[in-house]
Amino acid sequence: MVDTKTAILDAAEHLFSSKGFDATSLRDINAIAQVNLAAVNYHFGSKDGLIQSVLERRIVPLNIERLRLLDQCEARLGNDALPLNEILEALIAPAVRLSRDPKAGGEDFMRLLGRLFIEPNPKVQTILEALFGETGRRFIKALKQSLPNLPEVELFWRVNFATGAMAHTLCDTSRLEFISGGVCDPNDAEGIIHRLVAFIAAGMREPVSATHTL
């Protein structure tokens, strides 16, 4: 065992992403990590401490990469309204791409990220606000500048819809493949990025007063 802490984090990430936080026991984790039952409490203090470490390990670098892309975009095009698709890609692409890197958790991380936003565990929600709050506000500000004619209330609703589309896509790796009869490949990261950005951008740009059916 080269590194007990890493083995625990990997096993916990795998189980949290597939079974959920509450349904995963420390005994499940330690059985996969091949470590002693007391190891989690020794290295992370408690199960809550473990959850915190599992999330931090992935989300902190993810948000750094997201903000780096956004900064890079602003440096190239100035501080005014950025192209909508570039903002969305800075938000979405790092999440999907990191999910293809086996060293960054692979598809376990993908599902973990998707699951977070609907996870009812209050501890998880507290951790989430601390980890995503600042990054989220940066992106909302950029979206506001990119869509100056969209009323703020509509922007918030659409960001919420976009979050749901993204989270569900990240979380669900099997149902779509099943429903589509194998037509859709959940491992096609670049395809997912392209399709998600296009879908969300179209919804974001839709004129607000389109009540009537086509």
Next chain:
Amino acid sequence: MVDTKTAILDAAEHLFSSKGFDATSLRDINAIAQVNLAAVNYHFGSKDGLIQSVLERRIVPLNIERLRLLDQCEARLGNDALPLNEILEALIAPAVRLSRDPKAGGEDFMRLLGRLFIEPNPKVQTILEALFGETGRRFIKALKQSLPNLPEVELFWRVNFATGAMAHTLCDTSRLEFISGGVCDPNDAEGIIHRLVAFIAAGMREPVSATHTL
């Protein structure tokens, strides 16, 4: 106590929707329902039986209403391609409207429905496939006819995005209100329906080859 079974179903629905399935104990449920600990196993056989009953009570009428609206739409316009927005409204409006009816679970039902699609519990997933499978295939067929130029693989991806947007919106009743600083009203059912249908319809109609940024 007029009806023990109903009291248990109501309490279970409330707790499942707010805490999740695995994190809700029978003792929590029975404390709220003010019934004996053995009541759940007597009336529903087991905790799994209770979950099944909780979901069936709401989802069966929901899907009947969805299919009724779809049938009504076909009867009015013929069996060919239906307007996209009407299909989406037949899918979305019953879910959001039922969530405003206190006799149908109110916002508890709203969150319950949203939570289902990411719920990792395999028992729940089995129940879901049985409850939603047929209705889902009917709507996918209608969407195919409505968007004849959209390749099947793209349609499946977009249905997946749409499902995520809808599920997340139904599930999240507080975060949007918090993030938006109270600007967005999560209780405005008709507003949610209108916005969700418009957002999803725009994403559905987007031409497929729009790779380049605007």
Next chain:
DNA sequence: GTTTGATTGAAACGAACGTTTGAAACAATT
């Protein structure tokens, strides 16, 4: 009024949970 079947009640069951303990094993320094 008695009997029958359905429901409720208090108590306990074994199993699994997160956590703690204290000794053993290990690593690195003196």
Next chain:
DNA sequence: AATTGTTTCAAACGTTCGTTTCAATCAAAC
């Protein structure tokens, strides 16, 4: 070689879980 601090180990802690038991209670039929 002895010592120190860190990590691992097997075992147990008390609690909570879903479930079961069996007597008490109720409602209705005879």
